[in-house]
Amino acid sequence: MNIRSSSFFLKNLGLSLLLVGLMGACAPEVKEATQPAFPLSVDADNGLLELPDGFGAFVVADSLGRGRHIAVRDNGDIFLKLRRLQDGKGILALRDADQDGRIDQVEAFGDYVGTGMRIHEGYLYASSMLTVFRYKLDPDKLLPQLPPDTIASGFPEQNQHADKTLAFDQAGNMYVNVGAPSNACQEQMRTPGSMGLDPCPQLDLQAGIWKFSATQAGQTQQEHGQRYATGIRNAIALEWNPQTDGLYAMQHGRDGLHDLWKDLFDTKESAELPAEEFLQIDEGDDFGWPFCYYNQLEEKKMLAPEYGGDGQIQGRCEGIKPPIVGFPGHMAPNDLHFYQGDMFPAKYKHGAFIAFHGSWNRAPEPQAGYFVVFQPMADGKASGDWEVFAEGFTQADTILNPRKSAYRPVGLAEGPDGSLYVSDSQQGRIWRIVYQNQKLATIEE
DSSP, rough: OOOOOOOOOOOBOOOOOOOOOOOOSSSOOEOOOOSSSOOOOOOGGGOOOOOOOTTTEEEEEEOSSSEEEEHHHHHHHEEEEHHHHEEEEEEEEEETTTTTOOOOEEEESOOOOOOEEEETTTTTEEEEOOOEEEEEEETTSSOOOOSOOOEEOOOOOOOSSSSOOEOOOTTEEEEEEESSSSSEEEEEEOOOOOOOOOOOOGGGSEEEEEEEEOOOTEEEEEHHHEEEEESOOOSSSSEEEEETEEEEEEEEOOOOOOOTTTTTTOHHHHHSSEEEEEEEEEETOOOOOOTTEETTTTTTTEEEETTTTOOOOOGGGGTOOOEEEOOOOOEEEEEEEEOSSSOOGGTTTTTTEEEOOOOOOOTTTTTOOOOOEOOOEEEEEOOOEEEEEESSSSSOOOSSSSSGOOOEEEEEEEOOTOOOEEEESSSOOEEEEEESSSOEEEEEE
């Protein structure tokens, strides 16, 4: 299923990344473009990444701190969320002032950490574990206008899966992931043999996606939020697909099938199951957590052992909406992006890039993930097998401990020219991936 990229060429050649498309009523005349004042060059080693033929990469910034989600403005400025405060700040604003492709100006703001961040309609939205803030972007300044508006708050305090990731539709709505504060809603959390609570009280305000106005300040979850979908353990990767005008997410599957139910699952089964689920989400959907999990090998929703399952029976999970793709378990999908640009070849248009962060939950088996994959899409559905797009983050053949990985991809963003940015949570590196086999041209009427 995994299609690994072969070695690419033109590593050492600096190429311009200019793409200008002006569509007119009459047939355009195409001329070779002049080179920009500062032609951008890919790194000789692609910043250690392995990419498909024709692609190259360079390191935009490095050693920024433990990065999370990333956002790129139309002017090329970058915002990076941090997992840990640096000098009391949790968001970095980055600028390439001399336009050589590398960051040379860094400022910081925001006194909180977290993961969720998106740019929408001239605003930067960023979340803490309890609140979603909105910052007006200043057209002439690197930092947004301060202080921010508080758009949504009042979420439950929790120690697990507390990141509030964000997505926006085209009708003025904001969608917020509220993760489940447990693994499987057990009576005694993460305890072998402990049964699940039924009904699960965590479904009331957690384990789902909540819908808010994207513009109204001062909203709270209980007073203004609408539960849009439920039965989702945790969706760090949450995104609106503009082509289909619909919501999508990557769910983190539950842990510990072997550790909690040794009589039912061996270590290899527990490493592969359950799937990391690629979800297409309609209003009112229920994806079955904590009662169900998805077995991608059987292509079925199975009854969880906490609710009487044995790895074979579906029970109440028969008929639960399946994912559009079931990825191997415990690879930790942490961001999702539907490609809209024109720089990459046509096969990538409207397809999904997914950043798999890697996870400890396959132990004692070797870990998996630590790469960016591409999932072809057509009409909002998978149109072919997924393939590894960018790898080399681990700088090791086998990973048994996440701390041993050199880098871990976590955030994705598309630049105004169609390049793809990837952020790292280990050392704070940001890559910019470009397609080199493009024809540089201007189009005149």
